[in-house]
Amino acid sequence: MINTNDILETINMIENENFDVRTITMGISLLDCIDDDIDKACTKIYDKICRYAKDLVKTGEEISIDYGIPIIHKRISVTPIAMIESACQAKNPVKFAKILDKAAQEVGVNFIGGYTALCQKGFSGGDYALIESIPEALSVTERVCSSVNIGSTKAGINMDAVGKMGKIVKQTAELTADRDCIGAAKLVVFCNAPEDNPFMAGAFHGVGEPECVINVGVSGPGVVRAALAKAPDCDITEVANIVKKTAFKITRVGQLVAQEASKRLCVPFGIVDLSLAPTPAVGDSVAHILEEMGLETCGAHGTTACLALLNDAVKKGGVMASSHVGGLSGAFIPVTEDAGMIDAAKSGCLTITKLEAMTAVCSVGLDMIVIPGDTSAEIISGIIADEAAIGMVNSKTTAVRVIPAINKSAGDFLNFGGLLGGGPVMSVNYASPAKFISRGGRIPAPIQSLKN
Amino acid sequence: MKAVITVIGKDTVGILAGVAGECAKNGANVVEVTQSVMQDMFAMIMMVDISKCTVPFKDLADSLKKIGTEFGVQVHVTHEELFNTMYRV
Secondary structure (H helix, E strand, O other): OOOHHHHHHHHHHHHHOOOOEEEEEEEEOOHHHOOOOHHHHHHHHHHHHHHHOOOHHHHHHHHHHHHOOOEEEEEEEEOOHHHHHOOOOOOOOHHHHHHHHHHHHHHOOOOEEEEEEEOOOOOOHHHHHHHHHHHHHHHHOOOEEEEEEEEEOOOEEEHHHHHHHHHHHHHHHHHOHHHOOHHHHOEEEEEOOOOOOOOOOOOOOOOOOOOEEEEEEEOOHHHHHHHHHOOOOOOHHHHHHHHHHHHHHHHHHHHHHHHHHHHHHOOOEEEEEOOEOOOOOOOOOHHHHHHHOOOOOOOOOOHHHHHHHHHHHHHHHHHHHOOOEOOOOOEOOEHHHOHHHHHHHHHOOOOHHHHHHHHOOOOOOEEEEEEEOOOOHHHHHHHHHHHHHHHHHOOOOEEEEEEEEOOOOOOOEEEOOHHHOEEEOOOOOOOOOHHHHHOOOEEOOOOOOOOO | OEEEEEEEEEOOOOHHHHHHHHHHHOOOEEEEEEEEEEOOEEEEEEEEEOOOOOOOHHHHHHHHHHHHHHHOEEEEEEEOHHHHHHHOO
16 A cells, blocks of 8 residues: 555645645647638637637546646646737737637637737737737736747847847836736747746747647645655755755656646647746745745845755656656745745745846746836836846746736836736836837847856 | 545554555555554554446545544555655656
8 A cells, every 4th residue: 555654744735735726737839720811710710719728627627626736726728829920911919819819718728828929039020010019918918928029049039029028018018017017927028938838927838849748847845845844954965955855746747737737638748837836825835944044034145046946856856757858847935825925925035136146047038027118118128138148148947927017117017817916016217228129129149168 | 545544643542543444445555564653643554446436536635634523633645656756866
């Protein structure tokens, strides 16, 4: 028989430590839905998503019951819509957003990702029109998530796109100002965007992906924190070992769920994303793991080192537990979605500059950060450029998901509710990068040797 | 195919019989039982063979959880595979 302690440990993880599988995301290729008639393309997209994903939610719920593990989200990612839209004669990409929203509603998923443009080297036919339409698309839909890749290690950074995205983020917040600017919370600007990421808002189904695929995102910050709490006085080597062992167990469950979902839906298994994804729930915080390691508050000096250790140990533990690992895989630090980060930001200990340093060693970037409503588009572009530069030079994914809180200033609070949480408006540096941003052009791809 | 039933909570008269009875009613064969009572906290782990179970897994799990609620204890029902995956390489 299986060891009694192991069984009780697992039950305790589920009951008391917020252990869950965060998402089963079905990636669907829409390349065969391309049509020069936008209405025909929309019909094909709706039919295809409804056909492929009709059993996704039901199957997710069944697996959750069979294994006693909560599976929080069932979601869909699709081929970047800019590629589909570029074939259409009528340039009205919002139609695609509306049809994605309708299909998502029909199959019962809470988010659908892929209102996306990949323009790290320049804009192709559909990219520009799609980017221009993002504010409207995110204001008239509920479930659609959008992302734009503006840079990569191989291509450099498209500064025209960086300049444009500063304006788009701001406009998106303005158009949804009556709903706590929630549009901006569904828009991610990437450098080195992964093509198989199951997590929203940045999920899309990359061009190298198969026709249809199942990707799973695990979670479990609460489990890692609880494991560390049982060893309060061990040295840092042992801390790394505990994180590795815990990440292994968490990821094994992700692998099991992914294989089972793949089998039951007759869809190939893609990857397990090893991310530690927090939620605003008490006891499900990445910041609290860092604090358990010995920091008074997340944001204190030493935070970047703790996060580097955590991120690396999660990967080391998780990689062996799954046959295919991909996506973002690391620790997320979304401020509004993490109770510990919210407290640290409220107290003033956690600042945007510290978060920027943390993004150099964690899996994503400046995520879910509320900034003052009067922040100019150029400053947002500056934030995007800085973050993209960190990703480009370090050959890693970085992203910016900032929410300009319209009519609010530093110290006020924005509340989205649900898993998106809420957080204090964090102050930004108002010195202007406008001249730099207005130059446009491209930052050349960085050299890959002579690393110092 | 086997499932693991865990019952955790305050020790109560009849809980073992209640869970075992429900398993028998639904064609789930009890293969192994371990239980421990520490002070008045009760932890029972029951391995059952569900290959001849007459009801869908969800219904079995729901009915066992309902019994747990009646006795004021927490009942979890999980496919054995979960633990094999997590703890065996």
